[in-house]
Amino acid sequence: MRAHIVTYGCQMNEYDTHLVQSQLVSFGADIVDSVDVADFVLLNTCAIRGKPVEKVRSLLGDLRKIKARRPLVIGMMGCLAQLEEGQQMARKFGVDILLGPGSLLDIGKALESNERFWGLAFRDELHDHVPPAPAGQLQAHLTIMRGCDHHCTYCIVPTTRGPQVSRHPDDILRELDLQLAAGVQEVTLLGQNVNAYGVDQGARLGGYPTFANLLRMVGRSGVRRVKFTTSHPMNFTEDVAAAMADTPAICEYVHLPVQSGSNRVLRRMAREYTREQYLAHVADIKKHLPHVVLATDIIVGFPGETEDDFAQTLSLYDEVGYDSAYMFAYSARPGTPSYKHFDDLPREVKTERLERLIAKQKDWSARKNAAKVGTTQEVLIRGEAHSDGFLEGHTRGNHPTIVPAAIGATGPGVYRVRIDHATPHMMYGTVLGPDGHPLPQVPRLDPQAAALSAPSAWPDGRSGMNTPSENLENSSRPSQVRPAQ
DSSP states (O other), X not given: OEEEEEEOSSHHHHHHHHHHHHHHHHTTXXXXXXXXXXSEEEEEEOOSSHHHHHHHHHHHHHHHHHHHHSOOEEEEEEHHHHSHHHHHHHHHHTOSEEEOTTOGGGHHHHHHOSSOEEEOOOOTHHHHOOOOOOTTOSEEEEEOEESOSOOOTTOOHHHHHOXXXXXXXXXXXHHHHHHHHTTOOXXXXXXXXXXXXXXXXXXXXXXXXXXXXXXXXXXXXXXXXXXXXXXXXXXXXXXXXXXXXXXXXXXXXXXXXXXXXXXXXXXXXXXXXXXXXXXXXXXXXXXXXTTOEEEEEEEESOTTOOHHXXXXXXXXXXXXXXXXXXXXXXXXXXXXXXXXXXXXXXXXXXXXXXXXXXXXXXXXXXXXXXXXXXXXXXXXXXXXXXXTTEEEEEETTOOEEEEXXXXXXXXXXXXXXXXXXXXXXXXXXXXXXXXXXXXXXXXXXXXXXXXXXXXXXXXXXXXXXXXXXHHHHHHOOOOOOOOOO
16 A cells, blocks of 8 residues: 655644554555655644645645546545544545544544444543654654643643643653654654643643643653744743753743733633733743743634734733744634624724734844854754755754755764854754864756856846755745644
8 A cells, every 4th residue: 555644734734643643554564755656645634724634625626636547545534534624624634544643543444344434532641652852853753642631712632632641751752762762852842731741631640740740750761952833822831941040951942822911811811820820931941041931822813802902912022022823813613612602793904903013023034143154063964955055944043044054064963053144934053063163065967157157048038047045045944823722
């Protein structure tokens, strides 16, 4: 069997894709890169906003057409599969296999079935399962919990992923050992609310460390870099900031979603904290980590948000001084309390406010990134950038970074990089050697010079190509969109 998986949504979905992919390989499947050569196509779906749902709907329509021409097994997994909305789509488009987030280990049973298979139960064995480490990668995700015990009025996650279940620390550390043995150098701990680790449905679990102590355990395992996402301000404690400060492997990056700067809107969202409490957490973080990189999530245009409410969000952004933000216009999701009880704002109001917030974010990100110019940063290089002769990676503070390939730095690895230039969403630098001097760059073709010296150039003298700097500017800007938590 040749299988192809398409993944939408958050890092948790990426982790689940790896889990299911490893299961498929253990059954003898070949993982292929294209739908065109696949016998089995599996969509790992997201339901937190309307846009990824529409992407799934469109792709299912295309797959149904392919299935009419040749044998093809179509599967759907993830959050959308758990909802009636997704199940209606599955019926309409002839989906053969439907797996909710709690039934991923049913993939083998599903493929053995000769009829349509739906698995939507939340199975306990998933929490004990330890997938193999990703092969040939310096980065890995490591799930420490599943589900969520909070009930924010805009969020579908408690319905799709169920109540919070913390993984046993022995299973977490066993999976971490596999990742380290495979050469992983950066691990990101995943959970809908990592700060609540070890406290499921309001009860502290015996034999489970606090999240702060789990961070210390992971950080002292020998892994080079540790990150975590996502934190809920309701459960954030100062001890987490202290653990970050006293454990060098933990990166000085905190993603702390605020969603709104207005207490009135926070109450309507059922976020369980106030603006003042949130700012107190930020103060604790900055006390222990003066050079912390802070990121957040913000929803604009939540039902009932007034212009004054939005102004409070803008003022909070200035008060915190975020390095980056993931920003969204409110998307009403069927099945959530806000969809049922609140009237949506006009689209043009949400769009206009989002544009103002993005302008605010760009201004702050430009200033924050500009302050890094001239500094030396530790950058994990993932591989080649879109433009030939350049590599891409990210700093300990999660800043996307582009560097020219250098002799001694031509592929994945962790390098010291001098930051030479910065934009709001990107840093550009030079790889340094052990002596602190720039490594010689790998010679690369100059497209314009090559065009001028070519035997047959364009009739009007054009090379037909962008310069490397133009290519970088056009193709390397990262998206600032991802699911809010």
